[in-house]
Amino acid sequence: xxxxxxxxxxxxxxxxxxxxxxxxxxxxxxxxxxxxxxxxxxxxxxxxxxxxxxxxxxxxxxxxxxxxxxxxxxxxxxxxxxxxxxxxxxxxxxxxxxxxxxxxxxxxxxx
Amino acid sequence: xxxxxxxxxxxxxxxxxxxxxxxxxxxxxxxxxxxxxxxxxxxxxxxxxxxxxxxxxxxxxxxxxxxxxxxxxxxxxxxxxxxxxxxxxxxxxxxxxxxxxxxxxxxxxxxxx
Numbered sequence: 500x501x502x503x504x505x506x507x508x509x510x511x512x513x514x515x516x517x518x519x520x521x522x523x524x525x526x527x528x529x530x531x532x533x534x535x536x537x538x539x540x541x542x543x544x545x546x547x548x549x550x551x552x553x554x555x556x557x558x559x560x561x562x563x564x565x566x567x568x569x570x571x572x573x574x575x576x577x578x579x580x581x582x583x584x585x586x587x588x589x590x591x592x593x594x595x596x597x598x599x600x601x602x603x604x605x606x607x608x609x610x
Numbered sequence: 611x612x613x614x615x616x617x618x619x620x621x622x623x624x625x626x627x628x629x630x631x632x633x634x635x636x637x638x639x640x641x642x643x644x645x646x647x648x649x650x651x652x653x654x655x656x657x658x659x660x661x662x663x664x665x666x667x668x669x670x671x672x673x674x675x676x677x678x679x680x681x682x683x684x685x686x687x688x689x690x691x692x693x694x695x696x697x698x699x700x701x702x703x704x705x706x707x708x709x710x711x712x713x714x715x716x717x718x719x720x721x722x723x
Contacts, residue, residue: 530709532711539715540715541701541714599644600656601654601655604653
């Protein structure tokens with residue numbers, strides 16, 4: 500399977516805990532995006548990497564959120580001190596330009 | 611303020627008929643538009659796209675029409691099949707952006723046999 504993969508698929512955590520998600524993009528794609536989707540909404544942009552450089556961050560990405568893409572390959576998204584409002588589907592996408600290909604997402608539930 | 615609007619939350623169509631999904635946008639800087647299909651518990655799947663220099667793009671049963679003056683685009687699916695039942699998202703990218711997409715809220719399409 501050469502698509503975008505994300506792990507874990509589901510994560511349940513208690514409020515205040517830290518969580519980390521991983522995204523493995525399509526290998527030849529140099530662009531990687533993180534989005535968040537809540538019920539009844541479309542995906543909302545969080546951050547963008549071109550190779551290993553994080554070039555854009557949404558104002559949605561509070562100081563508790565950090566993302567990395569070491570060596571321009573896989574990416575991680577970490578949420579520190581989770582809050583109930585962080586409960587959402589976290590989607591990763593990769594592309595060479597406009598058409599973005601999404602992974603299956605990580606469903607985060609904060610209790 | 612929503613820059614990409616899908617005003618119909620749901621649409622029901624008979625198998626074999628045409629499905630028309632609509633999308634309006636407000637930002638005149640958008641220069642590329644995409645449609646995605648999403649099944650429950652899966653990520654969005656890319657369907658078809660159109661550049662702002664075109665007014666139509668076709669791929670098999672899917673055709674996207676763009677009316678720049680009206681800031682409106684539509685996705686036509688013909689003939690509709692039960693497997694097309696999913697949530698459809700319209701997305702747009704702005705000229706000069708890093709390619710991050712602005713999505714509408716989606717339209718749930720149900721194709722009945």
